[in-house]
Amino acid sequence: MVPAATIAQWVKNAVEQTAVHDLHTHLFPPSFKKLVLWDIDDLLTYHYLIAETLRLSDISYEAYWGMTKAQQAQHIWQTLFVENPPLSEACRGILTVLSKLGIDTSTRDLGAIRRHFPASEMQRFFDRTFQVANCSGVVMTNDPLDPVEREYWQSGTEVDPRFKTALRIDRILLDWPAVAKDVSDLGYRVSGDISGQTTAEVRRFLEDWVKRIKPLYVACSLSPTWRYPDDNVTTRILDQCVLPVAREHNLPMALMVGVTRGTNPQLRLAGDAVGKSDITSIHRICATNPRNKFMCTMLARENTHELAVAARKHRNLLVFGCWWFLNNPSLIEETTRMRIELLGPSFVPQHSDARVLLQLIYKWDHSRTVLAKVLTDKFVDLAATGWNVTQNEVTSAAKGYLAGQFQRFIDMKI
Ligand code: FIX
Ligand code: ZN
Numbered sequence: 001m002v003p004a005a006t007i008a009q010w011v012k013n014a015v016e017q018t019a020v021h022d023l024h025t026h027l028f029p030p031s032f033k034k035l036v037l038w039d040i041d042d043l044l045t046y047h048y049l050i051a052e053t054l055r056l057s058d059i060s061y062e063a064y065w066g067m068t069k070a071q072q073a074q075h076i077w078q079t080l081f082v083e084n085p086p087l088s089e090a091c092r093g094i095l096t097v098l099s100k101l102g103i104d105t106s107t108r109d110l111g112a113i114r115r116h117f118p119a120s121e122m123q124r125f126f127d128r129t130f131q132v133a134n135c136s137g138v139v140m141t142n143d144p145l146d147p148v149e150r151e152y153w154q155s156g157t158e159v160d161p162r163f164k165t166a167l168r169i170d171r172i173l174l175d176w177p178a179v180a181k182d183v184s185d186l187g188y189r190v191s192g193d194i195s196g197q198t199t200a201e202v203r204r205f206l207e208d209w210v211k212r213i214k215p216l217y218v219a220c221s222l223s224p225t226w227r228y229p230d231d232n233v234t235t236r237i238l239d240q241c242v243l244p245v246a247r248e249h250n251l252p253m254a255l256m257v258g259v260t261r262g263t264n265p266q267l268r269l270a271g272d273a274v275g276k277s278d279i280t281s282i283h284r285i286c287a288t289n290p291r292n293k294f295m296c297t298m299l300a301r302e303n304t305h306e307l308a309v310a311a312r313k314h315r316n317l318l319v320f321g322c323w324w325f326l327n328n329p330s331l332i333e334e335t336t337r338m339r340i341e342l343l344g345p346s347f348v349p350q351h352s353d354a355r356v357l358l359q360l361i362y363k364w365d366h367s368r369t370v371l372a373k374v375l376t377d378k379f380v381d382l383a384a385t386g387w388n389v390t391q392n393e394v395t396s397a398a399k400g401y402l403a404g405q406f407q408r409f410i411d412m413k414i
Contacts, residue, residue: 002389008376010391014398015372019136020364021403023295023320024219024254024351026141027360029160030123032152038125038357039117040110041073043097046356047270048090053079054267061266077110089328093362100132100361125357130162133360136403137161138352139216143168144209145182153212166254167215169242172202174220176233194236202241210249216410217295218246219254224275224300226257228285238285243292250413253292255282256323258299274299274325279306286314293414297323297351304335308342318409320348327353327363332370340378345400371401 028035050072054064057079064072080091098105103116117125130136142165144150159165171179177192184190188201206218229235246253263273277298286294295318298307304326311319319339322332327350336349349371352363375397383389396404 001386002383004376004380004383007379007383007389007394008372010394011376011379011398012372014395015368015375015402016134018395018398018402019134020368021136021406022138022352022354022360022364023216023348023406024141024166024256024297024353025138025360026353026355027138027163027357028140028149029163030126031157031159032149034148035152036122036357037355038122038129039119040094040113041069042356043094043358044073044076045069046090046359047268048088049076049080049094051267051270052088052090054270056080056084065268074110082108089366093359093366096362096365097358100365101128101358126160129357129360133364135162135360135364137164138354138360139164139166141166141168141219142213142215143171144205144213145171145179165213165215167206167209167213167218167251168220169206169218170220172205173234173237173242174222176237194233199237199240202237203245206241206245210245210251215251217252217254218242219256219295221256221259222277223260224258224277226281227278228281229288243289246293247289247291250293252295252318252409254295254297254320255285256297256299257282258303259324276300276302279303279310282307282310282317283313286310286317290316291414292316293409293412294318295320295409297321299323299325301326301331301335305338308339308347311343311347316414318346318348318405319343320406321351321353322349322367323351324353327367329366329370332367333374336371336374337377340374345397346405348406349401371398375401 030036053076054061057075059075064075067075080086086092086095095105098113101116103113105113140163142149144153176194180190180192183202183205186205188205189196190198190201226234228238242253258274258277260273260275262271264271277300282296293316296307297320298304307319311317322335326332326335332350339347339349350367352360354360354363379389379394
C-alpha cells in the first residue's frame, strides 16, 4: 500500500506544479490600460476590504467615497492592518501576495510597501504574477455595453493571449427595457416592449459580439428570485436570443446565481449580498434545453449541495467554483469534499474572481492548499481499500481540476 505521506507529497507536487486555467475573473490585459487594476492601492481598495473597513471605522460613507484612491487605501490599511489584526480571508490575501513577492511587511509601513509597485513596472508585474500564481490563462468578464471596454474592442486593441474572453450579458437579460436605448444607439433596431424585430436584432447583437471577441462562454449573474421559465423578459430573451446563439456556436451559458445587488447602495460594489436561490430552475433550464451547455455556480452555501446533485442529473451542466462569499478556506474545503464525493473528477473546484491582477497570487495559493488537503484525503481513502494509487492518476486528477475539466466541457459537443 502506498504510504499516506507519499500520497500527500504526490498531491502537493501535482497541485502546486499544474498551471491553472482560471475560468472566471474580472481582469483585463495590459493593453486595456484604463481598466487594469494591479498595485497595492488597488489590492487594498478591493470591495471585499471596503465592506470590512466600513464596519470598523467611524468614517461616513460620503467621507470614504470623497477620498482619493490613495487616501482610501491608506485608510483601509490603517483600519484593517494597523488598528486591528488582519484576520479575514481578504486581509490575509494581501499579506500572502506581499510575502510571495518577497516584500517585508514587518514594519507595517504602507509607504515602504508602495515603493515596490512603481507605475513603470506594471507590465513586468503581469509576467511575474502569472508565474508566481502558476497560472496559464484567465477568462475575463467582457461587457460590450460598458463604453470604456467597448472602445478597446472596437478599435482592435491587441489582447495578451493569456486573456480569454467571456461575453457578459447581465444588462441584456436583466435591464430590459432600460437597456434598449443603449443597444439601439449601437445600431440595432430594438424596442423596449420587445416588439417587431427586437429579438432578431438582439440575436444579431450577440452574434456580432461573439464574432468580435470570440468568447469561451456567455455569462450572467442572477438574483435569488430568478426563475426559469418565467413569464417575463428575461426568459423571453434567454429562450429566443441567448440560448439559440449559444447553441449555434457551441458556447456554454454560465449562470452565476444568488446575488442580491445593492442591498446597501451606500457601499456601491461592496453592497451586494447573498440569498438562497431556486435549484428547480437549474434543473428545468438544463432539461428543456438539452442542446445547450450550462455552467453554474451558486452563491449561497445552502444551494451548494443541491447544485452538485443537479450536475449528476444533467451532463450539459458543469458546476464550478466557490464564488465570492464561499471563497473562504473553511467553505472551499467542505464544498470541494462534497463535490468530489458526488461528482468525482467532473467539476471545476475553483475560479479566482480576481479583480486585481495580484490577487491571482493569493486566491490560487489559498485554494491550492485546500484542494491538496482534500485530494490527499480522498486518495488515502482509496489506498486504504487496496487500490494501487499511482502518481500518474494523482497528477491527472490535479490537471483535470485545475484546467482539463473546463477545457473538456468547452470542447464537448452535445
Ligand atoms: O457577478 C460577478 O461576476 C461577481 O463575481 C462580481 O460582481 C462581484 O462583485 C465579485 O467581485 C465577487 O467576487
Ligand atoms: Zn465575478
